[in-house]
Amino acid sequence: MYDDIECPYCGKGFDIDTCDGFGCTEDEVYEQECPHCEKNFIFTVSWSPFYTAEKADCLNGAPHTYKPSHTYPVDFVKMVCSQCDDHRDPTPAEWEQIEKDRGEKRGDWARDGNQRHKVKE
Ligand SMILES: [Zn+2]
Numbered sequence: 001m002y003d004d005i006e007c008p009y010c011g012k013g014f015d016i017d018t019c020d021g022f023g024c025t026e027d028e029v030y031e032q033e034c035p036h037c038e039k040n041f042i043f044t045v046s047w048s049p050f051y052t053a054e055k056a057d058c059l060n061g062a063p064h065t066y067k068p069s070h071t072y073p074v075d076f077v078k079m080v081c082s083q084c085d086d087h088r089d090p091t092p093a094e095w096e097q098i099e100k101d102r103g104e105k106r107g108d109w110a111r112d113g114n115q116r117h118k119v120k121e
């Protein structure tokens with residue numbers, strides 16, 4: 001977590017709630033009271049887009065690097081490419097590996113549910 005803004009008087013950071021839900025307009029001047037030193041100051045907003053670039057070899061001819069998602073129950077696991085976010089259903093061989101890794105089999109959750117409600121005889 002980081003603070004939205006730093007008070008120009010006392011230098012302490014805090015969150016601005018003025019913009020919540022509405023979205024402040026760029027180039028507008030807003031007034032704000034510092035909750036720490038109770039001085040008033042003004043601020044402006046500039047929304048700078050923030051990009052993070054990562055290599056995605058699979059978009060350049062290399063194979064996708066599929067990894068099983070951590071979905072629960074295991075029935076809904078998909079193979080998700082860790083680079084481009086592409087996803088597909090696991091192959092039978094991958095299902096075997098996934099079920100082994102997770103220690104549960106597809107359909108287990110339904111069976112568990114039934115067992116929980118089962119009355120002991
Ligand atoms: Zn302050």
Ligand SMILES: [Zn+2]
Nearest residue numbers: 058064081084
């Ligand atoms: Zn990919």
